[in-house]
Amino acid sequence: MCRLEDVPSVHTAQAVTPSPNSSAFIASRLTPTTFLIKEYDDIYSEKPHIYAKLIQQLSTIIILDTGCGGHSSNPDVEIKELREFLETVGIEDNGGRPLNEGGRMKYIIILSHCHYDHILAVEQFSDSMILASGYSPEFLRPSRLPVHSLCQELGIETPSYSPTLVDHMHQVLSSDGKKTSITIMHTPGHTPDELAVYDGDEKMLYVGDTLYENAPIIFPKEGSIIDWMETIDELISFVGDQESQNGSVVRINAGHETAAQPALEVLTATKAFMEDVLRGREAVQRRWTKRGEETVMYEQDGKRFSLICPERLVVEARR
Template identity: 25%
Template structure:
């Protein structure tokens, strides 16, 4: 696939390897990444972005296989195009948000966030004032330790990593050493757990957990820099220990900065 032929004005598609693609929305202030993982029998799309552009048109050019959506968590910038796909999977703890709406976020706030600080021309027909987040039943629920088989030996491991949301998930692509960390770990801007629906202590425990995953060669967060060195996992482990020992893992303690990332409680 010649990625230059995609020529999409909204999405930037970058090849991680021959069967793994980042689909990024750099024209929005959140700089969201979704990820397409292609096996022999099926493909997995980790999140569907903001819902500003037609991400299905991108995945359809990259693979002819059936595409299952694996949801890191149910926030607007990760479920925006869920309605374009038939098979959506989510953790049980976030299912209610997917079906009935995201807890603690008004529609007015969502529309303000989706429409601000946009630096690229948006697709024709996009209107922030009319934006409505996806709601619907998932095809299935994911649990910690589940294995999602794409065929050809490409098996995705599911890690339940609550904190940013109750049902937040990370996904390990063990055959390639990729760890997709959603909104649990990324660089540049703070990882946050300061909303009432978040859990600072849960996020810290989740950081400690992913720091113990072996064999990771590259970390892919859902925002900002695409592809982080695995050293950030070791730093996440040190950060978690510090935050717990100093009893900083609760609301109102502010922004805590570490080597390569920060968290805000």
């Protein structure tokens, strides 16, 4: 989501689910191998999704995004480190055991993109393989990361990490070179480095901040609605191909809000909303200045989809 403080909050107050072990995270099972970890009460109101795929036979745990660094609004939270949570906190849906008990499995960290709410805990995994999109190495240059991660804007320290930049359709290998079911796709739009992850074994597509429901899809000034539209078309065609090959429904999971929903329906509905915006069928609901740019908000009736972006991105995409 990557809201900054100058963004009007569109969330209504939600009851916070206290974690039984006083942790900044809660985890629940999504598939036989994959868990959704929510940082449910962070000080930034991002409530990011972190996904953990356990591949026991390869002694590997793949973590998609690392969240907001455990900075909880609740001062009584004891476990703030994602890694400590993974290695020590028993999870009911995992038979009461931690997801990576004692740190026995090797980590592979995939970063959906470099915004702060996805990377703030990445330094806890500096001994592990960290993968990011190779679409725009320039965008991820360490000297530009404070701005592109939005850390500078928030006045927080930018994490230091050295990702391995991967190609489009990169097949992820375990640390000893064995094939996993995970493919990384370049999906620029939200940011140039936005990526998607596809788990072919479980027909699960993870799209980071490319889209989600029930909260504004936010484009920073480094984003592009033109690129985003191409990405959505590619994802629709990719999901269509996967479904026609094996008949089972692909499900979509986002960096916030949306998890385990039918991918094709969510992708086509999001695209239709964006087309409504571009064709002038949605009215601007709010406007303000953010990071020096005139910023607009659109919101669908029923509020399933909404959009916040610099107006310039809409104007460029309309041309």
